[in-house]
Amino acid sequence: MVGVSSCEDFLKEESRADVLMDEVYKTSSGFESLVNATYSGLRPIYSAPWMFCSGTDMYVDGRNASPAVGLTTYRDLEAGELAVENFYQRCYAAIQLANTGLYYADITQQTTTLPQRKGELKFLRAYVYFLLVQSFGGVPVVTDIYIDGEQKSFARNSEEEAYDFIVTEMNEALELVSETPSFGRVGKRAIRHYLAKIHLTRGYTDFAATDDFSNAATYADAAISGYNLSSISFYDLFYPGKEKNNEILFSIQFAASSMPTTASGGSIQASYFGPYHGGPNTAAPWKSYNLIPTSYVYALFTENDKRWEGTFMNVLYASYYDYYNKPDKSAVKVARYFPQAWEVDDVDAWKAQDPTNRNGAVITPYTITSEEGEPLVNIWEQPVQYLDNSTPSVRKFDDPKSVIATGPPGDVSTRDFYLARLGETYLLAAEAHLQLDDKPTAMARLNAVRARAEKTPGSLQLTDSDTVTVDLILDDRARELVGEFHRWFDLKRTGKLVERVLEYNKDVRGTPWAFEGIDGNQKILRPIPQKALELNANKDFPQNPGYADF
Secondary structure (H helix, E strand, C coil): CHHHHHHHHHHHHHHCCHHHHHHHHCCHHHHHHHHHHHHHCHHHHCCCCHHHHCCCCCEEECCCCCCCHHHHHCCCCCCCCHHHHHHHHHHHHHHHHHHHHHHHHCCCCCCCCHHHHHHHHHHHHHHHHHHHHHHHCCCCCCCCCCCCCCCCCCCCCCHHHHHHHHHHHHHHHHHHCCCCCCCCCCCHHHHHHHHHHHHHHHHCCCCCCCCHHHHHHHHHHHHHCCCCHHHCCHHHHCCCCCCCCCCEEEEECCCHHHCCCCCCCCECHHHCCCCCCCHHHHCCCCCCCCEEECHHHHHHCCCCECHHHHHECCEEECCCCHHHHCCCCCCCCEEEECCCCCCHHHHHHHHHHCHHHHCCCEECCCCEECCCCCCCEECCCCCCCCCCCCCCCECCCCCCCCCCCCCCCCCCECCCEEEEEHHHHHHHHHHHHHHCCCHHHHHHHHHHHHHHHECCCCCCCCCCHHHCCHHHHHHHHHHHCCCCCCHHHHHHHHCCHHHHHHHHCCCCCCCCCCCECCCCCECCCCCCCHHHHHHCCCCCCCCCCCCCCC
């Protein structure tokens, strides 16, 4: 299997031989390095956005087409898709690191931190399996270490069996980890967050446990217990240098000291979700121009929502990073301004506030065009010529201290990559309570998230709990979580993938047959990579519905 093969390469490179592995990993320092390497094993999984963001209602191709065309359009998705293969391989490589750590946890030097570390490893393994089972359905649940010459034949566990394993591992991890771990390590709040998400996701399946939604609500409420979202503003939550705060439950760390070089190996999040801005001559970050938000995303925000300016770079200075580096902007020229729908009529007033710096700005307003009978298309989503700087980019992940790259790979940021934060936990709680038909509580959880975002107190608050639906929660998730690598899983979990992609995604809209597989089944799951099937000695391993083997 792909993941096993990769792990063998890793083990040979790092340990050279089983004897050396024992010498290293049976010591407390060696074991600590193995645990840390398991955390780092998440970096490759999140080194590309395609499995998480492509082909959703929130993101479409920009000027540059996605390299994962199948994930963008579905109609071209097949078992040979490289982005799917990479994701699958990297997940199993991370699992093998966790398997190795758990093997040595029983024989390494005993320390007071060992139970906590064992809990962390169990969590990390279960977390990666959760990514796999959401993406592929049933997958092989591998808990042993495999090296050269050992078994390479794997049976496919059912989706139900995989979920049972994940839930068991998560609960065992919950008993072992600390309530108040050092920042960056997994603690009980993080595991409660993911237990909520796991039970919520399984709750939609045909093999759901009767208490999945109630467990999801209980775990989510326990994770947020005692925490007030207003303790940090949405703006500060994503401001460079403020990544270590109490809202963050779990993140991938990118300290400069752990980067393999000064120009690569870091977070890629800042490189997507926006257009190219001109490169080093404008002190601008490299942008891939592969993914840009859809008109659906832009239209979600209102004048009273702070998250609009907290999420998007709607005022672009001649030097991009002047936004961060020059608090006094009295002498800073504005290069471009992207007025939102409620600002379009006030452009002249905006210029008049600072004519010296604003009169020369290129104005690209939010405008909707449509031909009779055709869907509305936002010019920010689909500019006629796909020019550089033609859309407002997502600024949540900007890193003014990163190396300024003129081209790929763009993984030069040392900003931490948020995987779980309490803002999302509130939204999970809302969804779980909705599924329990407790709409008032669901509304209360949504209002807590909205309260932090509103400029005028009460302006975004829901007042009628009957308005709370899955679609409304998905809209709230979209506003809160732009660019945060959740959306494909959100749509698949709620059964809204096909409906919302066909409605909002210009790359798929107009092709209602896009999801139809070769056997008449829809392409909801990802295909098992062809390479994994070829390397598996078990030739009875089934492909997912909708896909053919080569």
